[in-house]
Amino acid sequence: MKRTAIYENHAALGAKLVDFAGWEMPLLYRGIVEEHVYTRTVASVFDVSHMGRLYLRGADALTLLDRVCTRNCAKLAVGRCGYAHVCNEQGGILDDVIVSRGENHWIVVCNASNRDKVIRQLRDNMSGKKVELDDRTEQTIMLAIQGPATMALFREHIPIKFGDIKRYGFVTGSYMGMEYTLFRTGYTGEDGLELVLPAAAGPLVWDYLTQDGGGDRPTVKPAGLGARDTLRLEAGMPLYGHELGEHIDPISSSCGWAVDLMKDFIGAAAVRKIAADGPKRKLVGLTLEGRRIARQGAAVLDSAGKPIGEVTSGTFGPTVQKSIAMAYVDTPLATNGTPLKVDLRGEHAPAVVSPLQFYKRID
Amino acid sequence: MSVPGDRRYLKSHEWHKLDGDVVTIGITKFAADELTDITYVSLPPVGKDLSAGKPFGEIESVKATSDLYAGVSGKVVAINDQLANHPELVNNDPFNTGWMIKIKPSDAGQINALLDAAKYDATTGQH
Numbered sequence: 369m370k371r372t373a374i375y376e377n378h379a380a381l382g383a384k385l386v387d388f389a390g391w392e393m394p395l396l397y398r399g400i401v402e403e404h405v406y407t408r409t410v411a412s413v414f415d416v417s418h419m420g421r422l423y424l425r426g427a428d429a430l431t432l433l434d435r436v437c438t439r440n441c442a443k444l445a446v447g448r449c450g451y452a453h454v455c456n457e458q459g460g461i462l463d464d465v466i467v468s469r470g471e472n473h474w475i476v477v478c479n480a481s482n483r484d485k486v487i488r489q490l491r492d493n494m495s496g497k498k499v500e501l502d503d504r505t506e507q508t509i510m511l512a513i514q515g516p517a518t519m520a521l522f523r524e525h526i527p528i529k530f531g532d533i534k535r536y537g538f539v540t541g542s543y544m545g546m547e548y549t550l551f552r553t554g555y556t557g558e559d560g561l562e563l564v565l566p567a568a569a570g571p572l573v574w575d576y577l578t579q580d581g582g583g584d585r586p587t588v589k590p591a592g593l594g595a596r597d598t599l600r601l602e603a604g605m606p607l608y609g610h611e612l613g614e615h616i617d618p619i620s621s622s623c624g625w626a627v628d629l630m631k632d633f634i635g636a637a638a639v640r641k642i643a644a645d646g647p648k649r650k651l652v653g654l655t656l657e658g659r660r661i662a663r664q665g666a667a668v669l670d671s672a673g674k675p676i677g678e679v680t681s682g683t684f685g686p687t688v689q690k691s692i693a694m695a696y697v698d699t700p701l702a703t704n705g706t707p708l709k710v711d712l713r714g715e716h717a718p719a720v721v722s723p724l725q726f727y728k729r730i731d
Numbered sequence: 732m733s734v735p736g737d738r739r740y741l742k743s744h745e746w747h748k749l750d751g752d753v754v755t756i757g758i759t760k761f762a763a764d765e766l767t768d769i770t771y772v773s774l775p776p777v778g779k780d781l782s783a784g785k786p787f788g789e790i791e792s793v794k795a796t797s798d799l800y801a802g803v804s805g806k807v808v809a810i811n812d813q814l815a816n817h818p819e820l821v822n823n824d825p826f827n828t829g830w831m832i833k834i835k836p837s838d839a840g841q842i843n844a845l846l847d848a849a850k851y852d853a854t855t856g857q858h
Contacts, residue, residue, distance in 0.1 A: 601772040
């Protein structure tokens, strides 16, 4: 199994480690719920170094990205990041990525499990183009610092200076010879930052970030992938392998906003047809009564008990204090407020179609 | 970390403690830690007859849902009502206040067929 450059720090903290897409990653340090709540109320740092970091340079990098990604990358300004899907010719989702545009380079952050697929898709479309692809995943680390205290901490207590970064913006710079990229992005529903650094700096920066605050400096605590999952679920963000996959298209997954149907990306014809005909099923939120959790694969039933969909993720939301889920349901029933049922191992639990965002932070 | 020596165990991580003619059942700390934060425990009604080796309830955490098994047959005489609103007791104190059900076994001798502490520890790789 692969380990990130901060593995020893996790082990020293007594993290419970699990195999995640071939990486030995921290599932939790103190407890999923505690780490979740701390992220929503103060700030947590997550090691997300397993995610792919692909750098593109060259005159044709934009052309390549506009061919491979659903989003119109030409419309991204320098210093901005955008969410996009990478599709196959059938419109199936190979991965969901964040594309960031620098002055002379582009960065694609992709899922660990799909890194090879994304690299292959880029390489297969590079011939005749002036573009270089550099996979920097294993030479760098990526830390997500998320929670309401994050921005104040970085502005007032962290020596790297970065001016103003708006949501979905990023800056690059150098501090004492250490090159960094700082994105104002995240996967928790909180304000926060994602920081890419040389791998060698990882252990020190991790310790520096997680030291006791003292005085007026907020204390950032480590959080694992368990909390990251419950946080993203409350925020209504899709996860590849659950809400997204090669048998699902961007329209059905309610990510049409990240697709430019006017441009000729791989899979565009198929996606256009789905958009025109309307998807058969759509991704929705479900809120269940009681404390029981709907798991991936559980059948969703209409009020007559007929199967009309399937759960993709579910948990008991530690902040919203409700049993919440995401599910694909037949389009006519995919309207907020529709009463449905979920088959929880034989018991038909009442559920209501809800907006695909269970938690919204107050800025 | 070893489990308490005053009770018997199933490979599926339930502990069984005999007091007089009543067997109390819960899950081990190892199981509670594996499940992570427990959000819901489904228990049978008092008076129900349970069969050894058959599921008597379910336990859910933010991570997974698992069946709960009894290692002895008998009638449920009490359930831990606290768990409905405080399922975290199972994480915090699995061997005491996080208990789940009490059974009056049809034959108290059944408990001797279950794993002792050392044999259970061997199944989880704990010492």
